[in-house]
Amino acid sequence: MKRPSWILVAGTGKEPLPPELEDTAVRLGRALAEQGLCLVTCGWPGIDRAVGAAFAARLRERGEDPTSRFKQYRALGRPPSVPEGRVEIVSIDADEYLHAVDAASVAIVLGGLGGTWLIHQHARNVGIPVVPLPSTEGDARRVFDAVRRSFDGARHLGISREDVEALDRPPAEAVAVAVRLTVQHLEARAVRDGHYLTPDHVVGQENEEAFDRLVTELREANVLGFVGAGTSISGGYPDWIALIERMRKALPNQVSQAMAFVSREEDLLMRAEHYRQLMGPDAFASFIREQFGDEAGRCQSLHEDLVRLPFSHVLTTNYDRLLERAHARVFPGELPHQVSWRNPTDIEDFLRAARRRGQQRRYVHLHGTYNDPESIVLTESDYQQRYHHTAAGEALLSVLFTAHAFLFVGFSFSDMDMMGVFRGTMARLRLGSPLHFAFMALDPSRQDPTLVRQRLRKKYKIEPVFYLATPEHAGLHELVRRLHERTSAGS
Numbered sequence: 001m002k003r004p005s006w007i008l009v010a011g012t013g014k015e016p017l018p019p020e021l022e023d024t025a026v027r028l029g030r031a032l033a034e035q036g037l038c039l040v041t042c043g044w045p046g047i048d049r050a051v052g053a054a055f056a057a058r059l060r061e062r063g064e065d066p067t068s069r070f071k072q073y074r075a076l077g078r079p080p081s082v083p084e085g086r087v088e089i090v091s092i093d094a095d096e097y098l099h100a101v102d103a104a105s106v107a108i109v110l111g112g113l114g115g116t117w118l119i120h121q122h123a124r125n126v127g128i129p130v131v132p133l134p135s136t137e138g139d140a141r142r143v144f145d146a147v148r149r150s151f152d153g154a155r156h157l158g159i160s161r162e163d164v165e166a167l168d169r170p171p172a173e174a175v176a177v178a179v180r181l182t183v184q185h186l187e188a189r190a191v192r193d194g195h196y197l198t199p200d201h202v203v204g205q206e207n208e209e210a211f212d213r214l215v216t217e218l219r220e221a222n223v224l225g226f227v228g229a230g231t232s233i234s235g236g237y238p239d240w241i242a243l244i245e246r247m248r249k250a251l252p253n254q255v256s257q258a259m260a261f262v263s264r265e266e267d268l269l270m271r272a273e274h275y276r277q278l279m280g281p282d283a284f285a286s287f288i289r290e291q292f293g294d295e296a297g298r299c300q301s302l303h304e305d306l307v308r309l310p311f312s313h314v315l316t317t318n319y320d321r322l323l324e325r326a327h328a329r330v331f332p333g334e335l336p337h338q339v340s341w342r343n344p345t346d347i348e349d350f351l352r353a354a355r356r357r358g359q360q361r362r363y364v365h366l367h368g369t370y371n372d373p374e375s376i377v378l379t380e381s382d383y384q385q386r387y388h389h390t391a392a393g394e395a396l397l398s399v400l401f402t403a404h405a406f407l408f409v410g411f412s413f414s415d416m417d418m419m420g421v422f423r424g425t426m427a428r429l430r431l432g433s434p435l436h437f438a439f440m441a442l443d444p445s446r447q448d449p450t451l452v453r454q455r456l457r458k459k460y461k462i463e464p465v466f467y468l469a470t471p472e473h474a475g476l477h478e479l480v481r482r483l484h485e486r487t488s489a490g491s
Contacts, residue, residue: 005186006038006071008100008128010119011047011110012138021111021136022050024171028108029054031179033062033069036205037186040103042096043072043080043087047110052082073100097122104128105189106182112139120146129156131181133174134167144168158188158450184450206453210463211479214407214437215486218310222357223405225311230410230441230473232318235297243291244268247275250287273379285373292319292370299325302477306409307331308484313354313362315400317377317411319370323363339364342375347396354404366397387421398425401436408438408462410476419460426461434463439479441469 009028012021029051032039039055041048056066070085073096080087090099097115101107101122107130109116116139123130134144144167151161159181166177187206217223233239238246276284290296303326307314314323324336339346339362353359367386368375377386387394400406401422413419426435434457442449449466456462467475 006040006104007032007182008040008104008107008119008123009047009051009110010042010097010100010107010116011112011136011140013044013046013048013115014113015045015049017046017050017111020171021047024110024133024136024175025050026054027172027175028110028178029056030058031175032182033058035179035183037182038069039071039085040100041072041081042100043074043078043082044096045081048072049081052080052085056082056084071103073097073103101126101128106131106185108178108182109133109140109143110136112143114139116140117142124155127155129159129185131159131178132167133171133178135169135171135174156185158184158186158448187450188448190449207465210437210465211483211486213463214465215483217405217437218407218483218487221405222312222354223310223407224354224400225306225309225314226406226408226411227306227314227316227318227323228408228411229318230412230476231302231306232297232320232322232410234300234302234473235320235322237292237297237318237320237322240268244272244275246291247272247279247287250283251275251278267380269380269383273381276379281373288319288370288373288376294321294325296320297322299329302480304330305477305480305484308488309407309480310487311361311407312357312359312404313350313364315364315366315406317367318365319368319376321369321371327361327363334360337362338369340369340372340375341366342368351396351399354400394421394424397421401425402429406436408436408440409480411438413438413440413456413460423459426459429461431461434461436460436462438462438464439476440464440466441473441476442466443469 009025009032011025016022017025025047029039033055039052041052043052052070052072056070059066059069066084067086070082071088072080072082072085073088073090074080075096076089076091088099090096097119101119104123105128107119107123107128109120109130109132120130120132120139120143130143130147132140132143132147134141144164148161148164151164153160156164163177163181163184167174167181169177229237229239279287297320299322303322307323307326307330316323321338324338327334327336337360339350341347341364350362350364353362365375367377370376377383398421402425438456440452440456442452453464456464465479467473467479469475
């Protein structure tokens with residue numbers, strides 16, 4: 001069930017606050033408002049008053065009504081410390097902190113004279129992460145020591161032990177760290193709960209911003225598509241693991257039994273290497289045609305919507321011709337132009353076309369096609385020949401990755417040889433921000449969105465747009481459809 005992103009701030013409940021603590025609370029209140037988060041307090045004097053007043057003031061400066069994003073829990077007959085926002089009345093005196101914690105997604109604590117420790121204990125009991133600012137001392141220092149001593153990664157989803165250590169710095173710096181960790185946690189939890197694509201969640205907001213930048217890039221620049229195997233699975237073609245298993249089953253029984261140890265080889269490239277050798281050239285060619293021929297897969301609406309996107313050209317690691325078939329359907333009478341990556345004449349023609357606008361779109365098969373089995377890149381030897389024995393393949397890809405923005409679709413980023421080229425190219429450029437984009441599935445049970453985003457941005461200069469991983473990858477088609485609607489509007 002979806003939980004709102006209310007942030008509880010608690011701490012020293014006496015007036016007057018020491019000047020540094022007052023300043024820290026004000027900084028925190030303004031920072032939370034600027035991040036688009038909601039604030040809940042217990043309406044006490046001290047920290048509650050300082051952070052609440054600063055939060056409400058910043059919202060007013062932004063032209064926003066504090067009522068929808070600020071609430072205070074108070075016992076009947078006790079006025080709140082800030083006259084703005086919404087007041088939630090509790091029936092039992094001194095019970096405010098229980099209700100406030102139950103309403104919160106994260107608790108941030110400053111200072112504290114005993115009551116703040118009780119808030120930490122209740123938050124721990126109900127599974128709410130507590131983010132302390134230890135340099136404000138008091139209960140906050142005690143909470144910091146407790147969180148660090150018995151760090152719970154499940155409760156602090158999206159936050160690492162090293163992140164917690166980073167909170168122990170001067171108050172002004174600690175505020176920035178605390179807000180960042182709060183956002184990280186909300187982002188990770190939203191993905192876990194499947195709500196991260198909605199605009200009122202942090203991940204959804206970042207997705208929308210990345211999506212908007214992608215729309216602008218497609219409208220204004222020469223963007224190339226990079227299509228991976230994830231798009232072919234919906235058409236009925238096998239994924240990598242299924243293909244290797246089919247290779248094993250295609251071997252004669254006596255050969256398969258005699259080479260049973262091969263099936264225990266963990267490296268799939270090496271396993272494919274053994275199977276291909278056992279098959280022989282003719283049987284392998286027949287096998288590839290059978291697995292990836294036009295009759296083995298069906299062109300779906302996803303592929304049609306994909307080729308409708310305003311890519312100048314499309315690169316793919318797929319062996320099938322689903323994209324070309326979709327192109328022929330969407331643009332009747334326009335023959336798709338297929339490029340072989342191992343044909344120097346094709347590559348020269350493609351590089352010239354890539355520099356010019358208005359050229360007929362090329363579909364470049366980096367790892368070969370089913371109707372040219374010798375071009376297939378599938379085994380360890382194939383990858384070494386394509387990416388390591390000569391510099392030509394890497395140099396060509398580096399030119400493209402440097403000169404053009406790419407949108408990766410249906411690509412898992414597990415192709416170590418390909419991504420090695422990509423990473424090396426981006427590292428040499430020393431870019432400060434992402435140049436490329438990717439539609440990427442996230443499995444909330446296995447992946448932390450914060451870490452995935454940081455990895456893609458830092459290592460590959462790729463800005464991800466996430467969708468929830470499901471067996472049918474419905475979220476991918478929805479993103480492709482939305483992108484087509486946005487980029488074709490007004491054209």
